[in-house]
């Protein structure tokens with residue numbers, strides 16, 4: 001075993017394997033890694049680990065040739081999300097290739113409104129497309145049971161927990177009600193979610209009812225993911241940066257707080273990561289107000305602010321995904337600044353938002369090697 005370990009270390013120095021951990025159960029080397037069980041969970045609970053554990057938002061995706069291949073086999077993107085065999089495969093692809101410390105369930109935040117009966121399709125180059133929901137349709141969402149439609153997703157989580165070694169954290173996730181609602185209302189992505197903001201101002205009661213319904217089903221959805229084997233969960237609020245202060249309080253903080261308390265009531269010890277992208281100075285109170293354990297930081301958060309937020313608990317982030325596209329000095333500099341500012345506290349290294357399809361794989365390897373080189 002020792003010999004095998006040293007072989008891996010040597011190879012990793014030559015960048016053949018830019019990491020030193022073994023992730024899949026049944027592997028000859030399982031458990032020989034850093035000798036730490038689920039570092040991501042320990043950090044989420046406030047422990048410091050150096051070098052920090054690392055994963056990437058959207059780590060399974062189009063920048064990987066093996067993802068593109070499986071996606072083609074699946075047919076549509078949604079078919080991929082609802083096919084446990086293929087969803088497990090694409091979730092594991094970045095783990096096999098890079099050895100991230102966490103695997104994130106392969107699915108999408110919009111499967112929740114889809115399971116609520118809203119139509120959804122993904123078009124190449126256009127992203128998600130839905131029929132915009134009207135204020136008078138919201139009450140009708142109350143009676144829909146989502147769990148039948150979600151059964152394949154829970155099965156994917158169950159199989160993933162079986163496949164992954166004990167050291168690799170399995171993350172479940174959902175979209176935050178506000179971000180999910182923006183797509184339900186506009187029917188597609190927009191630059192600033194003006195349709196959803198307008199809907200909030202014009203149909204306040206309907207909006208609050210929609211957010212509340214989404215909060216309840218999202219909490220149930222996370223609970224089922226945890227029951228199926230997710231070790232921690234992340235709530236993606238990718239569009240929380242477009243609201244004013246009062247709107248942020250009503251549309252982002254309140255529904256996420258509801259999700260957290262509903263999940264906590266059943267699983268008090270499972271860490272919850274909140275990612276209120278673009279929240280700016282409103283990041284300051286988010287952890288206290290919502291009750292999330294850890295904060296996902298987007299790349300616009302200054303490291304001085306990140307350091308303050310880290311004094312209260314774990315932070316995750318926040319490399320600009322464009323530094324990863326650029327590679328070279330821009331990438332090294334971005335990594336070093338984050339490690340320099342946040343490396344001596346509870347940190348999970350990540351991007352400040354999802355990896356983009358044009359990112360060269362070699363740059364991902366460069367990032368992992370640099371983050372893990374500091375030991």
Ligand code: CP3
Nearest residue numbers: 057058059060061104105106107108109127128236238354
């Ligand atoms: O992180 C992961 O690897 C897990 C899988 C995951 C996907 N989407 C797969 C996906 C996760 C966690 C998401 C979250 C998601 N989906 C968010 C929140 C995070 C964020 O990125 O802001 C949002 C807003 C969505 C909605 C969504 N899904 C959009 C706007 C798009 C189109 C943009 C794009 O990249 O194409 C998607 C599609 C999508 N979701 C893809 C993937 C891999 C690409 C679809 C494809 O393969 O063609």
